[in-house]
Amino acid sequence: MNVVDADEALRRLMEGNRRFVENVRSVQAMVCDRAELSRGQRPFAIVLCCSDSRSPAETIFDQGLGCLFVIRVAGNIVAPSQIASVEFAVERFHTRLVVVMGHSHCGAISATLDAIQAGRGAGNLASIVDRIRPAVLPLLQTELAEDRESLERAAVRANVEASVRQLRYGSRLLEEQLISGGLRIVGAEYDLVTGRVDFFETERELNGCATPRKPGPGR
Numbered sequence: 321m322n323v324v325d326a327d328e329a330l331r332r333l334m335e336g337n338r339r340f341v342e343n344v345r346s347v348q349a350m351v352c353d354r355a356e357l358s359r360g361q362r363p364f365a366i367v368l369c370c371s372d373s374r375s376p377a378e379t380i381f382d383q384g385l386g387c388l389f390v391i392r393v394a395g396n397i398v399a400p401s402q403i404a405s406v407e408f409a410v411e412r413f414h415t416r417l418v419v420v421m422g423h424s425h426c427g428a429i430s431a432t433l434d435a436i437q438a439g440r441g442a443g444n445l446a447s448i449v450d451r452i453r454p455a456v457l458p459l460l461q462t463e464l465a466e467d468r469e470s471l472e473r474a475a476v477r478a479n480v481e482a483s484v485r486q487l488r489y490g491s492r493l494l495e496e497q498l499i500s501g502g503l504r505i506v507g508a509e510y511d512l513v514t515g516r517v518d519f520f521e522t523e524r525e526l527n528g529c530a531t532p533r534k535p536g537p538g539r
């Protein structure tokens with residue numbers, strides 16, 4: 321089986337996003353061989369992103385059917401079912417790149433900040449909010465608490481970084497693949513206004529400086 325390595329997968333996503341920003345669509349993203357796809361899939365990247373109607377990964381990265389294994393959940397949180405979905409794609413399809421992608425103006429982030437600042441529960445949203453809360457709580461102890469716009473931007477990023485950590489260290493299978501299987505898990509943020517996706521730490525990682533940290537005691 322031809323496996324697309326993580327660096328190549330990342331480059332494809334970056335190039336696709338560049339096309340999206342420039343309002344250019346590749347032919348490959350628009351046409352597909354459904355009969356061929358019915359025989360199997362080989363997604364070259366896994367994307368965990370928000371359910372927000374404005375952030376569909378296939379469109380943002382200009383990719384066609386069968387290219388991306390996409391997991392969408394409000395607030396791009398990591399709960400056991402998201403970990404299981406990522407493990408499934410890594411094992412079954414040998415996909416080597418996982419991207420956790422948050423986005424600007426995220427309603428789940430906003431709802432979490434509202435719930436914390438109002439000191440009340442979040443009703444049915446609690447299962448989402450409670451997973452975002454630990455990542456954003458420390459920000460409320462800084463001067464960001466006085467500036468809602470900056471606070472939301474920082475919270476989006478902090479939440480993505482928390483999800484990346486949970487995937488990196490919340491699964492033995494993923495940890496092993498990170499250390500010796502060529503797997504990479506990176507964070508990213510999609511800007512609703514510019515259409516651009518900013519990959520965190522990408523330059524350092526592309527230069528081969530990425531070293532998976534030793535797993536913590538908790539799992």
Ligand SMILES: [Zn+2]
Binds near residue numbers: 371
């Ligand atoms: Zn969102």
